[in-house]
Amino acid sequence: MQVPNPDFPDGAAEAGGAGTTASASATAQADRPGSARPDHRWGFGAFFFAEAVFILTSVVLPAIYGKPSGDGPLIVLMMMVPTLLSGAVAVLITVLRGNGPRLDFGLNLHWWDIRTGLTVGAFGMITTTAASMIWIRWVGPDNATSTVSSLLDGVRLSPSLAVLLFLHVWLIAPICEELLYRGLLWGAMDRLRWSQISAFVLCTALFAIGHLEPERTALLLVIAVPIGVARMLTGRLTASVVAHQVNNFLPALGLLLLSLGVLG
Numbered sequence: 001m002q003v004p005n006p007d008f009p010d011g012a013a014e015a016g017g018a019g020t021t022a023s024a025s026a027t028a029q030a031d032r033p034g035s036a037r038p039d040h041r042w043g044f045g046a047f048f049f050a051e052a053v054f055i056l057t058s059v060v061l062p063a064i065y066g067k068p069s070g071d072g073p074l075i076v077l078m079m080m081v082p083t084l085l086s087g088a089v090a091v092l093i094t095v096l097r098g099n100g101p102r103l104d105f106g107l108n109l110h111w112w113d114i115r116t117g118l119t120v121g122a123f124g125m126i127t128t129t130a131a132s133m134i135w136i137r138w139v140g141p142d143n144a145t146s147t148v149s150s151l152l153d154g155v156r157l158s159p160s161l162a163v164l165l166f167l168h169v170w171l172i173a174p175i176c177e178e179l180l181y182r183g184l185l186w187g188a189m190d191r192l193r194w195s196q197i198s199a200f201v202l203c204t205a206l207f208a209i210g211h212l213e214p215e216r217t218a219l220l221l222v223i224a225v226p227i228g229v230a231r232m233l234t235g236r237l238t239a240s241v242v243a244h245q246v247n248n249f250l251p252a253l254g255l256l257l258l259s260l261g262v263l264g
Contacts, residue, residue: 040098043191047184050093051210054086054180058212072157072259079148080168087176090184105183106236113234117242120233124226124247131222139215147213148255157259165259170252174244181207182231182240200228223247 061078068074091101098104106113136144145153148169157165181203189199207227208220227247231240257263 038099038103040094040104040187040191042093042097042184043188044185046090046093046097047180047188050086050089050180050184053089054082054210055212057082057085068151072155072161075151075155076157076161076165076168079151079165080172083168083173083176087179090176090179093184101179101183104187105179106234107238107241108236110234110236110238113236113238114242116234117230117239118246120226120230120239121243121246124223124243125250127226128219128223128247129250131219135216135219143215146216146251149258152255152259155259156261159260162256162259166252166256169255170248171245174248175241177207178227178237178241178244181210182228183237186231196232200232203231204228 058078061081062068065074065078068078094101094104101107132144185206186199186203189202204221204224207224208217211217211220213220227240227243230243231237233239254263
């Protein structure tokens with residue numbers, strides 16, 4: 001014989017249990033590859049707000065502290081803070097106006113997503129390396145530098161700062177950038193029922209433009225293509241994050257060696 005729970009009125013425990021089961025079932029269903037996720041309440045405005053945070057922080061920090069020539073800690077600060085802040089804003093928006101980043105962006109550790117990200121990222125590393133060689137021949141070695149490498153030119157970082165910068169460029173920055181472009185921006189288009197191709201094209205273009213390096217836009221377009229393909233193949237952000245991290249490994253390693261004085 002079932003003994004009723006004295007802490008609840010008759011039927012309340014059953015209703016609560018049913019509600020919990022339904023909620024868990026909905027979460028599990030949303031976690032399945034290829035399944036639809038719950039709707040959110042943010043759109044293009046969320047992306048532009050997070051992007052504005054990135055741009056304003058990138059402008060305000062140099063205005064406050066001045067040009068960080070030779071100041072290793074300040075250089076690392078200026079490189080990390082705008083990316084981290086914009087990524088944090090993206091997460092906060094999903095919490096306040098959606099279902100949280102895990103459900104809204106599909107940030108789950110599915111083996112299929114990780115494997116797709118690794119495979120597409122490895123292919124992207126090959127295409128990026130080839131495109132970089134072509135780009136260097138086109139613009140010349142003296143002009144073939146990114147904003148980050150230009151800031152570090154002639155600067156020697158302590159080993160701890162160099163490793164921190166390496167981990168940021170390799171692992172952390174890709175997460176933050178994906179939260180913006182293939183998270184908020186792609187999700188805004190999903191909400192409006194845009195096609196996946198349209199979302200892919202617009203995210204790829206704005207990703208390249210949003211780095212604010214006009215001379216490298218063509219190269220950034222090549223870099224962005226496989227990352228977007230990983231997002232499109234799985235329908236979730238985990239795969240594009242992994243692909244982005246794979247693609248960033250060699251540049252991050254180069255910055256590590258440059259900042260330690262091994263290169264340059």
